[in-house]
Amino acid sequence: xxRILIETTVVAAVAVGLAFALPSLTNLTxxxxxxxxxxxxxxxxxxxxxxxxxQNPQGQVAGxxxxxxxxxxxxxxxTRSALKCLDENKxxxxxxxxxxxxxxxxxxxxxxxxxxxxxxxxSEATYDVYADIDxxxxxxGDAEAFLAAGKVPEARQILDALRSETVISVSNxxxxxxxxxxxxxxxxxxxxxxxxxKDTLQTALDTLVVTDTIIPIPVVTAQDILKDAKHLSENxxxxxxxxxxxSELLAEARSKLEFAQALGYGTKNDFKDLYSELDVIKExxxxxxxGKGFFDDVEASLAKLxxxxxPVNHSSSNKG
Numbered sequence: 001x002x003r004i005l006i007e008t009t010v011v012a013a014v015a016v017g018l019a020f021a022l023p024s025l026t027n028l029t030x031x032x033x034x035x036x037x038x039x040x041x042x043x044x045x046x047x048x049x050x051x052x053x054x055q056n057p058q059g060q061v062a063g064x065x066x067x068x069x070x071x072x073x074x075x076x077x078x079t080r081s082a083l084k085c086l087d088e089n090k091x092x093x094x095x096x097x098x099x100x101x102x103x104x105x106x107x108x109x110x111x112x113x114x115x116x117x118x119x120x121x122x123s124e125a126t127y128d129v130y131a132d133i134d135x136x137x138x139x140x141g142d143a144e145a146f147l148a149a150g151k152v153p154e155a156r157q158i159l160d161a162l163r164s165e166t167v168i169s170v171s172n173x174x175x176x177x178x179x180x181x182x183x184x185x186x187x188x189x190x191x192x193x194x195x196x197x198k199d200t201l202q203t204a205l206d207t208l209v210v211t212d213t214i215i216p217i218p219v220v221t222a223q224d225i226l227k228d229a230k231h232l233s234e235n236x237x238x239x240x241x242x243x244x245x246x247s248e249l250l251a252e253a254r255s256k257l258e259f260a261q262a263l264g265y266g267t268k269n270d271f272k273d274l275y276s277e278l279d280v281i282k283e284x285x286x287x288x289x290x291g292k293g294f295f296d297d298v299e300a301s302l303a304k305l306x307x308x309x310x311p312v313n314h315s316s317s318n319k320g
Contacts, residue, residue: 054235071104072118072173076205077105079182083201086194094197095189098182105179117172117209127163128217136162136262162263166215171208178204218260223302225253226295233281236290245289250285254278266305274301 071153078101085094108118129136139158181204188197229249232242254275261271277298284294 002161009075011191053211069108069118069120070153072120075101075104075108075118075178076174079201079205082185083198083205086189086198086201089194091189091194092105095186098186098189102182105173105175105182109175109179116176117211119170119172120208121171123169124166125169126166126207126217129162129164133259133262136259140262140264164217164259164263165265166217168213168215170213172209172211174207174209175204177207216260216263216265218256218263219265219302222253222260225249225256226298226302229253229281230295232287233290234292238288238290246285247282250278250282266308270301270305270308274298274305277301 038253078097082094082101084098085091085097103120103266108115128313131139139162143155143158146158147242181200185197185200185204226249229246232238232246232249235242238246257271257274257278260266261268281294281298284291
């Protein structure tokens, strides 16, 4: 059986207060017979492109950072400090640290009593895959065959490589449970149950909620291409070269959307509507015709597609 190599690379990660690159190459193999895409890093892909609301991924990271409260970060640090004090049998210092943490959380809730999650950390990672659409479809077919045979790990290896996206992750304090955990730990300390207090605090630190926002690079790229095409379409004195360029841009945008569909960023119907809208645009702009409003429908459909990729919450098992 032919063994095929898939390489997946994390090309960037940015943490609050600490910006650094974390290249991490994972080689995955699976048994299959069809050509398989090799996922590679591309530091520019998905970083300089614009996304659904007119921001780029770096801009979204900056926006997430602005949401982070200094009080939430301080509450985490004070909790860690309390845990360290308990390890060193410093009961009074631990209680003082937890008092400070509680005060920070009270400030957050005083500002917004309905706030469910208080952001403490943001990170960003970009994944890209270099392959043509036929190879992606063939790899998907192999993954589906593995799933049908109940071979989930093998399918997961393939699907994990079939990504072209930027993922923005935000760690949050769950305000419905974290303050109660601190109060519970204080009660354990007062009762001289230090191990129970440490377990409670560690569990609180280990169960932060992480919100992931996925930005699909092919869709982002198509959106950027269509902005250039829109600008040309509104020019009522296009040259022959301009008309050729406009046609090429529309074809390139469609190609990017087809690649996004192959990677699974949206349903068949999502992309069916987009293709129809691109056909309408092509018809309206043929033979040098120009005008405004040609791109309204396709822009609305792209915005709707981004709405389907809203942030997803999950519990983190990372300490802090």
